[in-house]
Amino acid sequence: MTETLPRRRTGHRIAWAAAALWTTWAVARTVGADRIPHVGGFGLPLLALTPFAAATSIVPVGLALALRNRRAALLAAGAAAVLAASVLPRAFAASAPSVTGPNVRILTVNLMFGRADAAQIVNLVAAHKVDVLSVQEFTPDALAAFQENGLDELLPHSVLAPQWGAEGSGLYSRHPLTALPPIHGTVLHQPRASLTLDGRAVHVTAVHPLPPISPSAVADWRHTYASFPSASADGAVQILAGDFNSTLDHAAFRGLLARGYTDAADARGSALTPTWGVTMMGPPLTLDHIVTSSTVAVRAYSVHPITGTDHRAVLATLHLP
Numbered sequence: 001m002t003e004t005l006p007r008r009r010t011g012h013r014i015a016w017a018a019a020a021l022w023t024t025w026a027v028a029r030t031v032g033a034d035r036i037p038h039v040g041g042f043g044l045p046l047l048a049l050t051p052f053a054a055a056t057s058i059v060p061v062g063l064a065l066a067l068r069n070r071r072a073a074l075l076a077a078g079a080a081a082v083l084a085a086s087v088l089p090r091a092f093a094a095s096a097p098s099v100t101g102p103n104v105r106i107l108t109v110n111l112m113f114g115r116a117d118a119a120q121i122v123n124l125v126a127a128h129k130v131d132v133l134s135v136q137e138f139t140p141d142a143l144a145a146f147q148e149n150g151l152d153e154l155l156p157h158s159v160l161a162p163q164w165g166a167e168g169s170g171l172y173s174r175h176p177l178t179a180l181p182p183i184h185g186t187v188l189h190q191p192r193a194s195l196t197l198d199g200r201a202v203h204v205t206a207v208h209p210l211p212p213i214s215p216s217a218v219a220d221w222r223h224t225y226a227s228f229p230s231a232s233a234d235g236a237v238q239i240l241a242g243d244f245n246s247t248l249d250h251a252a253f254r255g256l257l258a259r260g261y262t263d264a265a266d267a268r269g270s271a272l273t274p275t276w277g278v279t280m281m282g283p284p285l286t287l288d289h290i291v292t293s294s295t296v297a298v299r300a301y302s303v304h305p306i307t308g309t310d311h312r313a314v315l316a317t318l319h320l321p
Contacts, residue, residue: 008068011067011068011069012069012072014063014067015060015064015067016069016072018059018060018063018072018076019060019064019072019073019075020075022053022059022060022080022083023075023076023078023079025050025053026053026082026083026086028047029047029050029082029083029086029249030082030086032254032255033251034047034212034250034251034252035251035252035255044212044213044218044221044250045213047249047250048246048249048250048285050083050087051087051249054080054083054084054087054088057076057079057080057083057084058080060072060079060080061076061080086249087272089266090248090272091271091272093267093268093269094266094267094269096267096297096298096299096319097294097295097297097321098297099296099297099319099320100321101197101198101200101319101321102197103299103318103320104132104202104239104317104318105128105129105131105132105315105316105317105318106130106131106132106133106134106239106241106290106315106317106318107121107124107125107128107130107133107313107314107315108133108134108136108206108242108243108290108313108314109133109134109135109136109288109312109313109314110135110136110137110208110243110276110288110311111135111137111138111139111142112137112308112309112310112311113137113165113166114137114138114139114140114142114145115309116306116307117307118145118146118148118149119145119149120306120307121133121135121146121151121306121313122149122150122151124306124313124315125151125154125155126154130154130155130174131173131174131175132155132171132172132173132195132204132239132241133151133171133172134171134204134206134207135169135170135171136166136188136206136207137165137166137168137169137208137243138162138163138168138169139162139164139165139168140162140163142162142168143162143170146172151172154174155172155173155174156174157173157174157175157176157177158170158171158173158177159177159179159192159193160172160191161182161189161191166188166208167188169188169190169191169242170191170206171191171192171193171204171206173193173195173204175195175197176195177195178193178194178195179193180192180193180203183205183224184227185227186210186220186223186224186227187210187220188208188209188210188220190207190208190209190224190242191205192205192206194236198320200237200320200321201234201235201236201237202236202237202239202320203229203233203234203236203237204239205228205238206241206242207241207242207289207291208242208243208245209221209223209224209225209244209245209246210245211245212245221245221246221252225252225253225256228240228256228259230259231259231261231293231295232260237292237293237295238261238292238293239292239293240256240261240289240290240291240292241290241291241314242288243288243311244287245287246287247286247287248263248266248271248286253289256291257291260293260294261291261292261293261294262293262296262298263290264289264291264301264318265290265301265314267298267301268298268300270301270302270303271286272286273286274303274312275287275314276288276311276312278305278312279305282310287311288312288314290314290316290318292316295321296320296321297318297319298317298319299317299318299319300316301314301315301316301317302315302316303315
């Protein structure tokens, strides 16, 4: 007995530690830790790993049961249930509103400092009859490559802000565009434009806040989310398309949806499909989104690999009210 008692105590401590780790994650996800001022550094990026925490949440339950710590097992089971409730709904399509307006096909892709294969993107635009293309990390070289591959013939209208490095973004359209005031006060350019479809105004924003990995980047990230127009601004249909550098596990992104928006991937049950970190180093995450007014029906959603970039292209067909 004198030898087994210390081992039992050690086992109980291990069980409690594992249960506490997953419970802390579940609490942070539930309360929206990224809402807390001064939370930054690795805290905000870690929230994006919540699907992995949910997938492994059975581990502390099994460990606690194996170590005969029922209380720790119950705590871990509660955390597993909370994490599952946060993640599993993304795999199921939601009901769509009944609409009778025109369809619009939106494509967005982060070009990774302009290195993405322009010919592939132009072919994707042609094959899917894309109406609006949003590009991030849009460089002068990328602009020239798109011109050489005939993008201007397919999408002749544009509002562009090409810059070297990651700062540039742009919008291309099959329909005439009117430039709108961009998202101001951000490090990366986020242009906005308006188009008209069957008499209905549609406002499109090329989204690209900094990734929240430093205090200054977190400030830019939060400023971007606070600056997005409401879903009913100016009576127009709003479409936000780009690299949001966030997932459904960030309270800032969920707060945006609560302002009358729908995430296209979530609406089609595809919000667990990764758009970044698939072909290169990094955990696969869903960072790229097409977000639109909740009065819009999402008819189709898909992701497409593009050579030369660590992001996948995201394509959605939206049925307007």
